[in-house]
Amino acid sequence: MEWKLFADLAEIAGDRVIAVDTEAGDTVGDALDALLDAHPDLRERVIEDGTVADHINVLRNGRSVHHDGGLSTTLEDGDELALFPPVSGGRSD
Numbered sequence: 001m002e003w004k005l006f007a008d009l010a011e012i013a014g015d016r017v018i019a020v021d022t023e024a025g026d027t028v029g030d031a032l033d034a035l036l037d038a039h040p041d042l043r044e045r046v047i048e049d050g051t052v053a054d055h056i057n058v059l060r061n062g063r064s065v066h067h068d069g070g071l072s073t074t075l076e077d078g079d080e081l082a083l084f085p086p087v088s089g090g091r092s093d
Contacts, residue, residue, distance in 0.1 A: 001026075001075060003035050004082040009046070013039045022075060028060055029071030031081055046083065057084040 001022045010016040013035075020034035032052070036043045046056050058065045059082040065073050 001031050001079065001081060003031065004080065006083065007085050009042060009083050009085055012041050012045060024075055024077045024079075026075050027071060028058065028065050028073045028075065028081065031075060032058065032071060035083075045085070055086045058082075059084065 001020055003018045003020060005013050005016055005018060018035060018039065020031055020038065022031040022034055032046075036046065046052060048054070052058055052071070058071070059080075060068070060073055060075075061080050062082075065071060
């Protein structure tokens with residue numbers, strides 16, 4: 001399984017795409033644990049008070065896992081996982 005990381009999360013991990021040792025049947029939480037174990041510097045940016053920080057978006061197949069089963073969402077073959085920090089900027093003319 002692979003995680004796609006964006007903005008400063010990719011900078012912290014040293015790459016935009018990180019492979020983790022998980023498979024179908026594991027959960028999004030298992031995949032996140034594998035990512036954070038492999039890249040411990042991400043932990044302080046992503047985890048707050050023992051859970052994913054409110055401002056970090058965890059996506060499975062382009063959809064927030066908060067709309068499904070959260071970190072307990074079961075992974076399937078071909079799933080795409082992504083972590084997004086808060087995004088701001090742009091013009092509002």
